[in-house]
């Protein structure tokens with residue numbers, strides 16, 4: 235299973251989290267977020283990582299040229315689109331960045347939001363399901379209704395996100411069968427400051443998954 239820890243800001247924490255077993259780290263490139271990092275900060279983390287660990291830039295309604303520049307300069311292997319990007323936008327980005335993983339985040343408000351997965355499936359590599367919040371785009375600590383997701387089986391790999399913690403991860407995975415999981419505030423001391431003890435606890439709970 236892929237395990238993505240999002241909202242990394244510090245090189246030592248990024249390296250330690252990769253050593254604990256994360257398969258992907260996420261970098262928030264949304265300026266309004268308390269977890270925002272510059273390209274220079276991303277570079278400082280990425281250069282310490284083993285090449286097998288994916289480096290994902292998280293964007294929201296960002297122009298494609300800016301995304302492309304961040305990918306090239308920051309050494310990103312993937313981009314996560316966390317705003318209102320249309321399927322056409324994803325398709326164009328896919329064409330201009332053929333080697334880069336395109337992840338579309340769907341913020342789930344009602345059961346009908348699941349239908350969007352079928353549309354985006356065609357244009358992205360991976361989906362990420364996150365909780366809806368009226369003021370915040372991500373990193374909210376809010377969980378999804380896992381019961382609604384029991385039969386969610388899109389044709390693309392997908393991450394479960396939203397309010398996951400070392401305490402609730404096994405309960406979530408007993409109900410939902412995602413390809414990967416994504417955690418941020420559930421393994422933090424403060425926004426952007428990861429709690430390595432909580433990250434270690436997460437990997438202990440996950441065992442060999």
Ligand SMILES: O=C(O)c1ccccc1NCC(=O)[C@H](O)[C@H](O)COP(=O)(O)O
Nearest residue numbers: 240267371372373374375396397418419
């Ligand atoms: O984390 C942020 O501050 C953020 C801001 C703007 C857009 C996206 C953002 N985070 C995206 C993520 O992938 C988070 O890991 C995801 O929302 C889950 O967060 P959490 O509920 O805190 O585990």
